[in-house]
Amino acid sequence: MVKTAGRVIMYVFLIVALILYLFPIYLIVINSFKPFKDMFESCLAFPKSLYLDNYITAFSSSGFIRRLFNNIVLTFMTVAGVLLVTSMAGYKLSRVKSKLSKFLYLLYTVPFLIPFYTYMIPLVQLITKMKLMNTLSGVALISISSSSFAFFMFHGFVKTIPVELDESARIDGCGEFRIYTRIIVPLLKPIMSSVAVLYAIWTWNDFLLPFLILNNPEKQTVTIAVYQMFGKFGSDWDVITATLVLASLPMVILYIVLQKYVISGIVAGAMKG
Amino acid sequence: MANFALTGLFNKFYGVVIRKGDLLMNLSYRKKLKDLSSLLLFIAPFTVLYIIFLLFPLVQGAFYSFTDWNGISSNVRFIGLANYIEAFTNDKRFINSLIVTGKYTVATVLISNVVGLGLALFIENSVKIKSMLRTLFFVPYIFSLVVVGFSWKFIYTKIATNIYQLTNIGFFNLDFLGSHKIALISVIFMSVWHGMGYYMLIYIAGIQSIDQYILEAATIDGASGWKKFRYIKFPLLMPSVTICVFTCLAGSLKVFESIFVLTSGGPGYATETIAVNIYNEAFGSANLYGYGTAKAVVLALIIMVVSFIQLSYFKSKEVEA
Known part of the structure; x- marks a missing residue:
């Protein structure tokens, strides 16, 4: 009896905590559906009618669709690159035990500890010299180069795949690259999905790096649009809240659909680290 | 031969x-x-x-970082450790940013992990709605820091004032971003809100990996709930604590985007962390790239030393089941 009562109290407590925790999101969303004057009558009130003008303004504001498209392209390029490059490196470094592989393993931990601004200016110079300024591929290449988290995930996961699989394929005359594509990649699929979803979220949300590399409005991303919108619309919180919702919506949908990969990815990352 | x-x-x-x-x-x-x-x-x-x-x-x-380079001119002069000496002896604003970063980091790491672990323990017990809670508490983490910064700017300034007008509760009339005393707390609150779900997830996974037989044995031996946590669950959760504190520590010491958007380091320099200081002083207005980079190197060294100490101390506390 006491135990059930305790249980009920705990459930109530958790649900109240959850509602409070998500309340800020609720506030942003409901206010984005209100005309400006209604907003400050009461921020807490539910919209009187379905008012979509804020979204229309935000969406039709110069180049929002363009930036949405850029973000999608950038996210795809980065995720594809990260998956290919780090799974190859993670696989081999996990298989070969030598001083060199130990050294490289240590070397790849550096991005966890070094803040981006330590090398951000020389990096911009380098990108300028390589004529990659204002290109999405430039941003993608930089993101891929520091994708150590993905490397460690693959490195850890390959350990759970028996070496005998590689060896028997080798005896059957299978080349190294075919072993990777035909045997390792199919087995890495679950962890690849997790890495892909996590990097999609991180790339989509990244701000400082695209902000530095992409000056041309034609090439910029949604996060930059959100940042600049504040200067453009001043304190027009009606349009701003709508933009905040629009910029986040794709990742919210992605998370809802693929949440099991997000969760298992974070858990695997923590356990292998 | x-x-x-x-x-x-x-x-x-x-x-x-x-x-x-x-x-x-x-x-x-x-x-x-x-x-x-x-x-x-x-x-x-x-x-x-x-x-x-x-x-x-x-x-x-x-x-x-050993030069006086301004980022544009081709004239780069080697000045040895001058930038580093300047930062630690003459630059009060930098020293202030070290203190702000320290306060921010200690508070964020402590609160995120204590709340994250506490919530994980509760959620793990709530069998029926476990996966729903786990999914929803994680939601803030998927928003970009720029979005989070602007959202909280809206909440701290507009919504809080509005709630005060409606309810007259004094708390909502506080100057969340404008007061020297409160601004840093507001920033920390936002950061914890954004990142806590991530740590909660890792703790939930840690709790799930604990062997149920050990806990059952403890129950049979008459251990109370608190004792089971203190002497069994917590020691076995140490690997999760190590990794959560490590991630949170490095992230907090580097913090930039959310504060940059929410307060830009203000009011005055009350929320100016090292990263925001470097951006404002070296890359924002004055072009002191050599000097800014020296400060960034100092930050990198701080992160490495702190992480190393944290990892080796926490690892020594881990036990085998």
Whole structure:
């Protein structure tokens, strides 16, 4: 009896905590559906009618669709690159035990500890010299180069795949690259999905790096649009809240659909680290 | 004869044992060479990108920290440790940012982990709605820090004032972003809100990996709820604590975007962390790239030392089940 009562109290407590925790999101969303004057009558009130003008303004504001498209392209390029490059490196470094592989393993931990601004200016110079300024591929290449988290995930996961699989394929005359594509990649699929979803979220949300590399409005991303919108619309919180919702919506949908990969990815990352 | 001696030397160097009179390369050596070449082939794409876009600019950045370079002129003068000495002796604003970062980091790491672990323990017990709670508490983490910064700016300024007008509750009339005393707390609150779900997830996974038999044995021995947590669950959760504190520590010391958007370091310099200080002073207005980079190197060293101490101390506390 006491135990059930305790249980009920705990459930109530958790649900109240959850509602409070998500309340800020609720506030942003409901206010984005209100005309400006209604907003400050009461921020807490539910919209009187379905008012979509804020979204229309935000969406039709110069180049929002363009930036949405850029973000999608950038996210795809980065995720594809990260998956290919780090799974190859993670696989081999996990298989070969030598001083060199130990050294490289240590070397790849550096991005966890070094803040981006330590090398951000020389990096911009380098990108300028390589004529990659204002290109999405430039941003993608930089993101891929520091994708150590993905490397460690693959490195850890390959350990759970028996070496005998590689060896028997080798005896059957299978080349190294075919072993990777035909045997390792199919087995890495679950962890690849997790890495892909996590990097999609991180790339989509990244701000400082695209902000530095992409000056041309034609090439910029949604996060930059959100940042600049504040200067453009001043304190027009009606349009701003709508933009905040629009910029986040794709990742919210992605998370809802693929949440099991997000969760298992974070858990695997923590356990292998 | 000379040829033979040379091969012998060669093989000795590579640690290959060769049978007397056997001039052919021996099989294990060939295998080693093949392994090495396939290793290089597989790591090449990642490693080449890593060297070009990370290591190379990093070394260059470290070099600039010893110069007075302004980022534009070709005139780069080597000035030794002058930038570092300047930062620690003359730059009160930088020292202030060290203190702000310290306060921010301690508070964020403590609150995120205590709340994250507490919530994980509760959620793990709520069998029926466990997966729903786990999914929803994580939601803030998927928003970009820029979005989070602006959202909280809206909440702290507009919504709070509005709630005060409606309810007259004094708390909502506080100047959340404008007061020197409160601004840092507001920033910390936002950061905890954004990141806590991530740590909660890792703690939930940690709790799930604890063997149920150990807890049952403790229950039979008459251990109370608190004792079970203090002497069984918590020690077994140490690996999760280590990784959560490590991630949170490095992230908090580097914090930039959310504060940059929410307060830009203000009011005054009340929320100016090291990263925001570097941006405002070196890359924002005055072009003191050499000096800014020196401060960034200091921050990198702080992160490395703190992480190293944290990891080795926490690892020593981990136990085997």
